Each structure stands twice: as structure tokens, then as C-alpha cells.
Amino acid sequence: MKTKIQEKFATLFGEGGEMFASAGRINLIGEHTDYNGGYVFPGAIDCGIVAKIKPNGLGKVRAYSLDYDEFVEFGLAEEDKPEQQWARYIFGVCRETAKRGGKVEGFDTVFAGDVPLGAGLSSSAALESTFAFAINELNGNGIDKFELAKIGQSTEHNYTGVKCGIMDQFASVFGKAGSLIRLNCKTLEYKYFPFNPVGYKLVLIDSCVKHELASSAYNKRRASCENAAAAIRKNHPEVDFLSDAKRVWLDEVRDEIPEEDFLRAEYVIGEVQRVLDVCDALERGDYETVGEMMYQTHFGLSRLYEVSCEELDFLNKLARKMDVTGSRVMGGGFGGCTINLVKEELCDAFIAAAKEQFEAKFGHAPKVYNVVISDGARKL
Numbered sequence: 001m002k003t004k005i006q007e008k009f010a011t012l013f014g015e016g017g018e019m020f021a022s023a024g025r026i027n028l029i030g031e032h033t034d035y036n037g038g039y040v041f042p043g044a045i046d047c048g049i050v051a052k053i054k055p056n057g058l059g060k061v062r063a064y065s066l067d068y069d070e071f072v073e074f075g076l077a078e079e080d081k082p083e084q085q086w087a088r089y090i091f092g093v094c095r096e097t098a099k100r101g102g103k104v105e106g107f108d109t110v111f112a113g114d115v116p117l118g119a120g121l122s123s124s125a126a127l128e129s130t131f132a133f134a135i136n137e138l139n140g141n142g143i144d145k146f147e148l149a150k151i152g153q154s155t156e157h158n159y160t161g162v163k164c165g166i167m168d169q170f171a172s173v174f175g176k177a178g179s180l181i182r183l184n185c186k187t188l189e190y191k192y193f194p195f196n197p198v199g200y201k202l203v204l205i206d207s208c209v210k211h212e213l214a215s216s217a218y219n220k221r222r223a224s225c226e227n228a229a230a231a232i233r234k235n236h237p238e239v240d241f242l243s244d245a246k247r248v249w250l251d252e253v254r255d256e257i258p259e260e261d262f263l264r265a266e267y268v269i270g271e272v273q274r275v276l277d278v279c280d281a282l283e284r285g286d287y288e289t290v291g292e293m294m295y296q297t298h299f300g301l302s303r304l305y306e307v308s309c310e311e312l313d314f315l316n317k318l319a320r321k322m323d324v325t326g327s328r329v330m331g332g333g334f335g336g337c338t339i340n341l342v343k344e345e346l347c348d349a350f351i352a353a354a355k356e357q358f359e360a361k362f363g364h365a366p367k368v369y370n371v372v373i374s375d376g377a378r379k380l
């Protein structure tokens with residue numbers, strides 16, 4: 001990938017330039033908790049985005065995406081928003097940097113990625129973090145890492161319309177090889193947990209399903225949670241976020257909120273606790289408990305939060321049937337991957353069965369990824 005980027009860069013823009021990279025992410029547990037002020041437990045992975053960048057002194061960006069084989073040029077003012085979705089991420093990062101008082105000079109770039117698209121591995125966060133990091137370095141802005149993650153998050157909010165939490169961009173910026181990171185999304189305190197489950201593997205199975213309207217459904221989930229939190233806050237003013245609420249406090253407002261919002265909130269409150277239980281279990285090396293929590297999360301995401309789908313439920317059920325230690329839908333949902341904690345000796349049989357049975361039922365093969373927990377945003 002690097003060689004191709006370098007060759008194309010030389011053809012389009014000549015000599016010079018520096019290389020930057022960032023990563024996609026997995027999340028062990030803590031789904032849809034980030035925008036509720038709860039915990040998440042992600043890590044950066046060994047696939048991401050690589051970009052070569054050089055200031056051009058032209059006051060505009062000239063960008064070439066190798067994957068889309070497409071060249072786009074845009075100015076740096078708000079009205080210069082490009083049409084192409086991929087270019088909007090870069091444009092958004094430039095705008096959000098500028099809004100924070102950062103300098104953004106025009107630049108030329110060629111970039112490419114190897115995060116599977118639509119798999120729930122945050123290819124967009126990888127793209128945002130690469131450029132947020134690079135623009136910060138190239139312009140000497142000195143913006144701190146949390147703010148770089150927030151630049152990516154605000155890009156999603158303001159330039160793509162997804163009201164996402166901070167998890168993906170945080171993992172992509174802060175990722176460290178060999179470690180998962182537990183982040184408290186309310187206080188932004190975080191802790192690295194070396195993750196080396198001896199005797200187990202993390203296997204991602206991509207249903208290759210991507211549902212239309214996933215972003216509006218995502219925003220709707222968020223609105224339900226905020227509605228439930230607002231109702232609880234009337235009785236318990238200390239509740240800033242839904243994650244601050246006790247389960248019994250939710251029960252108190254059951255009749256005041258739509259049933260749908262109640263179910264969403266019930267899932268979130270359970271999930272916040274599960275992340276803590278998983279951390280304790282990890283410290284004891286108790287992977288069976290970790291796995292059991294993953295199944296509970298899947299149940300919640302499927303039945304209460306309703307962000308799973310038939311294909312993902314099928315993969316989850318198969319994992320259970322084959323005694324896989326843990327399995328659940330990962331990321332925002334509405335398609336994408338399941339993340340599976342699998343005993344090493346069971347891996348081959350599980351993957352073979354998943355491929356065969358999934359294809360027999362749905363007519364297309366799932367994809368399987370073996371990911372390695374890796375570093376996040378960096379200069380190469």
C-alpha cells in the first residue's frame with residue numbers, strides 16, 4: 001500500500017511529502033455507551049489508512065483516493081464542501097481544526113486504506129484521525145490528542161450527520177500495540193489494559209451486510225437514550241448522562257417514556273456495568289466470564305437496543321452452539337461484524353462452520369478477519 005501511495009504521489013505531485021497513518025478499531029465490550037457517558041473498551045487494529053501529505057501553498061486541498069481512484073480538489077472555507085463522501089471527511093477535519101484556532105494550510109495528498117468498509121471497524125475514524133494528526137503536525141498546531149479525537153467526532157456530527165460518540169476516534173488516536181483501552185466517556189479518564197488472552201483468539205466474522213439508513217437509526221437510538229436520561233433527571237438531578245442512572249431509577253419513569261426508550265435505556269444501564277465486570281474478569285484472567293458478558297451484550301443489542309439483524313443473530317447463535325467463549329455484534333450494528341472470543345483449538349472448526357452454514361442460509365460467504373491490536377495515529 002505504501003509503495004503504491006508513494007508512486008501515485010510522485011506522479012501527481014512530485015517530490016517530498018510525509019507519511020502518516022492511523023487505524024481502525026475493535027471494541028471488546030461497551031457498545032452504544034460512549035454517547036451515554038459510560039465506559040468503552042476498544043483497541044486500534046492492524047488495518048487503517050495511510051496518507052502521504054505535502055503542503056502546497058495554494059490555500060486548497062488536492063486529494064487523491066487510491067481506493068476510489070478519484071481526484072478531488074476543494075478550498076478551505078465552509079462553502080467549499082466537496083460532494084464526495086470520502087473527501088468530506090478530510091474537508092471536515094480541516095474545518096474542525098480551523099474552528100479550534102488551528103492553522104490549516106493547503107496540501108496535496110494521496111491516501112489508501114485497508115479497513116474493510118461497512119464492517120463496523122471504523123474506517124471513517126481511521127481516515128479522520130490520520131488527517132487530524134497530520135494537519136496538526138504539519139502546521140505545528142500543538143492540539144492535544146483528545147482534541148484530535150474530537151475533531152474527528154465533530155467531523156461526523158457536522159459533515160456527515162452521524163451523532164456518534166467519541167469511542168472510534170479515541171481508539172484510532174490513542175491505540176497502542178498489544179493493549180485495549182478502557183475509556184470513561186464522561187470523565188475521559190482512560191487506562192491501557194495489556195490484552196493477551198493466552199489460549200484464545202479474537203475472530204471477526206463480517207456478515208457483509210450493510211443496512212441503509214443506519215445513520216438515522218443510530219441517531220434515533222441516541223435520542224431515545226437522551227429522552228430516558230431527561231426523564232430520570234427530573235427525579236435525580238445528579239444524572240448528567242444515562243450511564244449515571246441506577247436501574248431502579250429507570251423503573252420509576254417507565255410509564256412516562258415510550259416503551260422503546262425504556263428498552264434502549266435498560267440495555268445501556270446493563271452494558272455500563274458489564275464493561276466493569278469484564279475489566280475485573282480480565283484482571284483475574286477469567287475469559288469465560290468475559291465471554292459470557294459478550295453474549296449478554298449481544299442479547300441486549302439484539303432484543304433491547306435492536307441494532308442487530310438476522311445475519312448477525314445467526315452468527316451469534318452458531319457461536320453459542322459451538323461453545324465459542326464469547327460472541328456479539330460489534331460497533332454501531334445494523335450489519336457488519338460479530339467479534340468472537342474463541343479458544344485456539346476451536347478456531348478452525350468455528351470459522352469453517354460459520355462460512356459454510358452462513359453461506360448456505362444467506363447465499364453469500366461471510367469474511368473472516370484475524371486482527372492484531374496495534375498502534376493508532378502516527379507519523380511513519
Ligand code: GLA
Binds near residue numbers: 033034
Ligand atoms: C459507532 C459510533 C461510536 C459508538 C459505536 C457503538 O461506531 O461511531 O461512537 O457509539 O457505534 O458503540
